[in-house]
Amino acid sequence: MITDIVEMGEQTKLQGQVVVLGSGIAGAEVATYLARHGREVILVESGREQFDPSIQALNDVIFLGKRHRELDPDSYYHRYLPPELRGVSRVRQFGGTSNVWTGKWKYLQPLDFEGRPWVANSGWPIHFADLLEHYRSAAKDYGFGDLEAEAVRPEIMELRAKLAAGGLKMSSFYWEQTPTRTAIRFGDEMRRSKNLHVVLGATATELRLNDSCQRVTAVVCRSLEGRELIVEGDVIIIATGAFEAARLLLASNRQIPSGIGNAHDLVGRFYTDHPKHHTGTLQPGSLTRQYAHELQYAPKPRFCICFALDDATQREQELLEHVLYLKPIYEKSRDRLWRTLRFRPACRDGNGSVATYRVKFVTEQVPHQSSRIKLGTECDPLGQRKLEVDWCFTDQDQRSMAKTLQLLTQRFAEVGLGTFDFGDDPPRLETMTDAAHQMGTTRMASRPEEGVVDTDCRVFGTDNLYVASSAVFPTGPSYSPTFTILALARRLGQHLLQTSKILQI
Ligand SMILES: Cc1cc2nc3c(=O)[nH]c(=O)nc-3n(C[C@H](O)[C@H](O)[C@H](O)COP(=O)(O)OP(=O)(O)OC[C@H]3O[C@@H](n4cnc5c(N)ncnc54)[C@H](O)[C@@H]3O)c2cc1C
Known part of the structure; x- marks a missing residue:
């Protein structure tokens, strides 16, 4: 079922087994996968079916270092897009950035996962072989x-x-001939699904923790119309793209002042693009x-x-x-x-x-701590602190x-x-x-001293919070990150079904 936060009447609380934030390629993939396997899933999406500039403006950031490309209605490179979207780097709409992307699917190369002694902080704690079955099954399913x-x-x-x-x-x-648009690929399935509830127009603004601060118990969502919705779940998956994933972790600072998963001051750091x-x-x-x-x-x-x-x-x-x-x-x-x-x-x-x-x-760029995003002092229309981006x-x-x-x-x-x-x-x-390939803001590592998520994409220090995004890429040597985002989302879905006791049925 797909509803809009403003259609929810008096209802201010929703409960599911899994809560997925974001309906881009990563979020749509993992949400539909888990729903198909009988889990009760709630997918919270900031955008709506139609592009809305006032919702898109929630993505606005302040650049401290190198700037991203700018919107350019005359852009030669994005002529396939409507003029107002030419030059956009990420999109707040149902289906996310897949609404505008070009549709090039590329494996990371096996060597991309290995550390290179001459590139500081390079290498993944998983290997190409860990993703190969997911690359292969995605290639088959997506044709x-x-x-x-x-x-x-x-x-x-x-x-x-x-x-x-x-x-x-x-x-x-x-x-691809016609780039995969997730709203088209998954829209009907989402509308018909009995156990997947998509809520549009709902922006996740805070993650609430239990008393021991190890479990996320609820996600606070707000809309530009002033509605508030609390969504509870046993497992929470952040699939809001690399910038917004880090922003949400940092902004959830009521119970842990430095933010969730940020015990080592790594959330938002190691930001790279191509x-x-x-x-x-x-x-x-x-x-x-x-x-x-x-x-x-x-x-x-x-x-x-x-x-x-x-x-x-x-x-x-x-x-x-x-x-x-x-x-x-x-x-x-x-x-x-x-x-x-x-x-x-x-x-x-x-x-x-x-x-x-x-x-x-x-x-490729060298991943390093000072290339980072962090919360600034200016606020967006939902009262959320805007991001400051120091891309260097x-x-x-x-x-x-x-x-x-x-x-x-x-x-x-x-x-x-x-x-x-x-x-x-x-x-x-x-x-x-930039190439609109934001990566690395919640990088994957074997130890919390070196990264924000573990090899299963679970946020260190939490029991039930996961990230599905290029935010987890420790390095991204090869261009075109989205095939790997998709493979990681599928791997996460499978991991949760196989290992999560609370999701067993
Ligand atoms: C013009 C262009 C061309 C591109 N071409 C290619 C290409 O050919 N090949 C390639 O590999 N990559 C390409 N990319 C990059 C690719 O589009 C992204 O890597 C990919 O779409 C990211 O998917 P995602 O699901 O992680 O994030 P997104 O698609 O950005 O999805 C995030 C979703 O979360 C929602 N959201 C954000 N914050 C919140 C919140 N707080 N609460 C609730 N929802 C929220 C957003 O509205 C969005 O729907 C291109 C990008 C652009 C801009």
């Missing part, structure tokens, strides 16, 4: 093609070998011409590839993972004439003759990017991928934007 089989197609193997000989590597991702830059072009070389069909962006759905320096170079040079995406830009008659006059061979893929490739350069970088980030760019330029030319032209705007952190 993605077979990413694993695709990666060993003869053409891809050949290309991989040629790149490897030149000190480069590639990885692949699946790009800074990105996309003003460059690549003039295709012979290898690109040979494999141009593998670099097409259309028709979708399709498997796409992206490039990076190989692992050995990253290790030797102590570099981060910086990845290049190439988007074909097709010839117009003027380009064709220009090419013919210079006796340049055509670069043809299944869609036409490629004039050039637009280059997107995206970077280390010298290693700068060094790593400059060296990588130099090596990529050299190696792309050597293997025949082509030559870059960044004009007077080479990738520099100062001019790069």
Whole structure:
């Protein structure tokens, strides 16, 4: 059933076995999974079915460090979105940020989970193998093609070998034709479900604890219309995205002044994103011409590839993972004439003759304590303290990017991928934007001294509070975090069914 907080009449309290906060990909996935397995689930969502700017404004933050991209109705990159949403980094609406995302699904690579001695605070306390069955089952249920089989197609193997000989590597991702929108994927099921109750227009503003401060007993929810709702449950799952997850833990400070899960002052710290830059072009070389069909962006759905320096170079040079995406830009008659006059061979893929490739350069950043979000002093219309975002970088980030760019330029030319032209705007952190991939604000660790959630995504110091979000990523070297968010949400659902005594039926 889906209701709105303003339709609940005199009812001011709801009770379920599981309370899920947020209806994005993470929240919708874990809520429907548990409801399908017979658990009584209440899903609390701040937004409504229609986008509402006054609810979206609850996401407003104050930037202390590097700013996020800004709303830009003329944005070239988000032309698929209505003008008022171009440049948005997260969305408060039923279905969350999936309402606007692009639909690229990518595994983290096995090595992404391992610690790299030259990257401080890197490595996960779980391994790729812990997520593989969830990646696989999600790919099947969501109808993605077979990413694993695709990666060993003869053409891809050949290309991989040629790149490897030149000190480069590639990885692949699946790009949906119509990006999954959770409100569409799960809306009917939620409406029909007898044991899943979705409450829209309800913003969780506080978690209440029992006397020993180890169990969350209730979630206080408020609406812009002045309604209040108390939702009680045995298990609480925060799936409000990386910023709002940390905000809720910090704002729940009535019983523990530093906030829940914050005994070691780690909530909100280690915030990372994937800074990105996309003003460059690549003039295709012979290898690109040979494999141009593998670099097409259309028709979708399709498997796409992206490039990076190989692992050995990253290790030797102590570099981060910086990845290049190439988007074909097709010839117009003027380009064709220009090419013919210079006796340049055509670069043809299944869609036409490629004039050039637009280059997107995206970077990992070193996770470090001072890149953080924290509660500020200004309040939002619900009386909640707004977040202050201090997104900042280390010298290693700068060094790593400059060296990588130099090596990529050299190696792309050597293997025949082509030559870059960044004009007077080479990738520099100062001019790069966020990628709307907020990560790390409640990072996963084996010990409470090192993180906020344990390997089951349970908040340290609590018995029944979990986080389903990229907030738990200790590092996110690979671009496109959402497949891993989904895999972690499915893993959490399975974990709760298998281990939680209170959820046994
Ligand atoms: C334009 C764009 C393109 C993108 N493209 C890609 C891509 O191609 N591939 C990729 O991997 N990633 C992409 N991303 C990132 C991706 O969209 C996110 O990683 C993903 O959607 C996050 O899902 P989530 O469920 O964790 O959070 P969200 O989808 O943000 O969901 C959080 C939900 O919680 C609700 N909420 C917030 N606070 C509260 C509260 N206090 N109480 C109740 N509810 C609350 C929100 O309204 C929202 O519905 C893109 C992002 C953007 C903006």
